[in-house]
Amino acid sequence: MRKSVVWEERLVKGFLWFSVLATLGTLIIILGHIFQHGLSLISLEFLLDSPRKMGREGGIFPSIIGTLYLIAVALIIAAPVGIFAAIYLTEYTRKGRIVRAIRYSVETLAGIPSIVFGLFGFAFFVIFLGFSWSILSGGLTLAAMVLPTIIRTSEEAIKSVPTIYREGSLALGATKWQTIYKIVLPSALPGIVTGIILSIGRAVGETAAVLLSAGSSLNLPTSVMDPARSLAVHLFILTSEGISFKMGYATATVLIIMILIINLAANFIMRRMSTTRAI
Amino acid sequence: MARKYEGTIEKILQLSALAAILVVFLISLFILIEGYPVIAKYGLGHFLLGGQWYPLDGLFGIMPMIIGSFIVTFGALLLGVPFGIGCAIFLAEFAPMWMTKVLRPGIELLAGIPSVVYGFFGLVVLVPLIMDTFGGRGFSVLAASVVLAIMILPTVINISEDAIRAVPREYKEGSFALGATHWQTVKMVILPTAQSGIVASIVLGMGRAIGETMAVIMVAGNVTAIPGSFLDPVRTLTANIALEMGYAAGDHMSALFATGIVLFVIIMFLNFLITLVPKRVIDQ
Numbered sequence: 001m002r003k004s005v006v007w008e009e010r011l012v013k014g015f016l017w018f019s020v021l022a023t024l025g026t027l028i029i030i031l032g033h034i035f036q037h038g039l040s041l042i043s044l045e046f047l048l049d050s051p052r053k054m055g056r057e058g059g060i061f062p063s064i065i066g067t068l069y070l071i072a073v074a075l076i077i078a079a080p081v082g083i084f085a086a087i088y089l090t091e092y093t094r095k096g097r098i099v100r101a102i103r104y105s106v107e108t109l110a111g112i113p114s115i116v117f118g119l120f121g122f123a124f125f126v127i128f129l130g131f132s133w134s135i136l137s138g139g140l141t142l143a144a145m146v147l148p149t150i151i152r153t154s155e156e157a158i159k160s161v162p163t164i165y166r167e168g169s170l171a172l173g174a175t176k177w178q179t180i181y182k183i184v185l186p187s188a189l190p191g192i193v194t195g196i197i198l199s200i201g202r203a204v205g206e207t208a209a210v211l212l213s214a215g216s217s218l219n220l221p222t223s224v225m226d227p228a229r230s231l232a233v234h235l236f237i238l239t240s241e242g243i244s245f246k247m248g249y250a251t252a253t254v255l256i257i258m259i260l261i262i263n264l265a266a267n268f269i270m271r272r273m274s275t276t277r278a279i
Numbered sequence: 280m281a282r283k284y285e286g287t288i289e290k291i292l293q294l295s296a297l298a299a300i301l302v303v304f305l306i307s308l309f310i311l312i313e314g315y316p317v318i319a320k321y322g323l324g325h326f327l328l329g330g331q332w333y334p335l336d337g338l339f340g341i342m343p344m345i346i347g348s349f350i351v352t353f354g355a356l357l358l359g360v361p362f363g364i365g366c367a368i369f370l371a372e373f374a375p376m377w378m379t380k381v382l383r384p385g386i387e388l389l390a391g392i393p394s395v396v397y398g399f400f401g402l403v404v405l406v407p408l409i410m411d412t413f414g415g416r417g418f419s420v421l422a423a424s425v426v427l428a429i430m431i432l433p434t435v436i437n438i439s440e441d442a443i444r445a446v447p448r449e450y451k452e453g454s455f456a457l458g459a460t461h462w463q464t465v466k467m468v469i470l471p472t473a474q475s476g477i478v479a480s481i482v483l484g485m486g487r488a489i490g491e492t493m494a495v496i497m498v499a500g501n502v503t504a505i506p507g508s509f510l511d512p513v514r515t516l517t518a519n520i521a522l523e524m525g526y527a528a529g530d531h532m533s534a535l536f537a538t539g540i541v542l543f544v545i546i547m548f549l550n551f552l553i554t555l556v557p558k559r560v561i562d563q
Contacts (some may be wrong), residue, residue, distance in 0.1 A: 004458060005463070008461045008462065009460055012462050013373065015365055015371040016365050016366075016368055016373060018365070018367065019361070019362040019363075019365030019367070020365070020366050020369050020370075020374075020382060021434060022362055023362060023366050023382075023385070023386070023389070023436075024381070024382065024385050026389075026429055027385050027388060027389050028398075029404075029431075030392070030400050031388075031398075031496050033400065033403075034396065034399075034400065066419060074326065080295070082295075083297045084291065084292045084295030084296070085292070085295045085296035085298065085299060087292050088292035088293055088296040089296055089522055090291075090293065092289060092292060092369070094561055097435060098297075101300055102296050102297065102299050102300055105300045105302070105303040107300040107550060109299060109303055109547070109552050110484075111486050111546050112306065112490070112543065112546060113489070113490025113491070113517060113546060114490065114492060114529050114540055115490070115492040115517045115520050115521055115542070116306065116310065116490075116525075116539050116541070116543055116546075117306070118520075118521070119309075119311060119313070119520065119524075119535070119539045120306040120309055122516070122524070123309040123310070123312075123313050123536070124305060124309050128309070144302045144306075146299070147299060147302065148299070151299065151417065155375050158496050168285075175287075176285060177284065177285055177288045204393065205391070205393025205394065205395070205396075206393075207390070207393065207394060207395045207492070207493045208492040208493055208517070212521075212524055215448055218424050224542070229331055231542050232393050232395045232493075234399070235393075235395045235396070235399060236395045236398070236493055236497075237323060237402075237539075239395075239398075239402060239476065239497065240398075240402075240497050241498065248399055249280070250400055252396050255393055255395075255396055256396060258390040259388070259392060259393070260388070260440065261383070261390065263387050263388060265393055267384065267387075272454075276416050
């Protein structure tokens, strides 16, 4: 082999290894830095206490509750709508002008920047519908944001159910909906659940849209009409306004641990799905 | 009988699917309604081409922010795309099994980390680092581009890798049979075939970078002037909205919604570009 070819091969492989190590290295540096400063600050007291002095002291309990509340509202709306939409797109029609318009809308929704969702949430839910800065406004805005994720993953999951399952059910005299409800959805469930878990991840990390629609109140929310400050918004305000980097590290650590758990759960379900499907 | 409900159920499913269209329609409508007044009052030229943003004096020029968004995004692509494509080639072609097992969850985690956490990391590590190395205040185009480059990596890697994996085996085998080395095959056969998917991954990464808000605000400095160098502070379109929505009213608020319209149009244009990219060259 010519020498230049050998050298090019070595050079390229070197670069490929370098890109991979740089990517992993970046991740490790970020996680390492935040954990190094934040892990020791996490305690039960930090998780269950209310913030004092704008968040300089105390804990993050109201933000944890606010985040959970926002996720709940978003999923109560987006999960059924998204799953129904996916069923319609896969089981009922696959072609036609309306379907194309729906697909284009889903693509568009997936690409819209979160700050634009925030503007929309503010103009529509907060002002026009009069929900003011509240968990309801924030949750509905988040529902619009995660809708494309739920539709796409559910569609993939439903599509991967073998046609023979449907044919068997129909042959036994089941109606179309009975087949979907009793055969297709149970088989597609792990994929659908994975999509929902990924949506939770997105909702946990979202900041801009939540800030504009749910507000940034530090009080413990007691109903969906109360404003709330999610964990991500709390981290943003703590650090960008220079209130407390220490509390920022602790909050960032909690956020990363939540994302780690969410990713692990999604992977676990995905792996179980692929093993059961193989049988 | 169950059969009676079949029609009703189909209607409910259809309505759910139509919700996606409704949401896009409502978003466009409300942003237009809120943003249009300031454009009508001051003119599109003043708004898009004006270099001065002094909302209290009725000056609403967003040119510096448009340029800012594009400079920061361009910087992110310059820094992020080579590594992203490198990782994608490595994962699809060269990676040993154990490396894939480490790398894939790593990339998923990179995609899942909230943008505020990236911003915070940029603020406490990157900004001081840039200040010490190059001078200046650290809040800069460079800081924003580096943070965004990290954030677009998962998008570029995942979509490029899919495109590379979609290249049929026969192409690769044919090239090997002709005596080409692995890298020669990648360079001459696989990458040209996967080209359209790789381009799509870059365009999607660009969309993500332009749309990112919180991470950029925390490291970019947010001064409303066109940056003269990569060490100057910069304000993006997204930052402009998020920074001032808290206290804006009247024309000022309308101008922020109009900034949102510009952002929306840019993203729609990028989406349109992706539809131009042929889905699968191989099928033809």
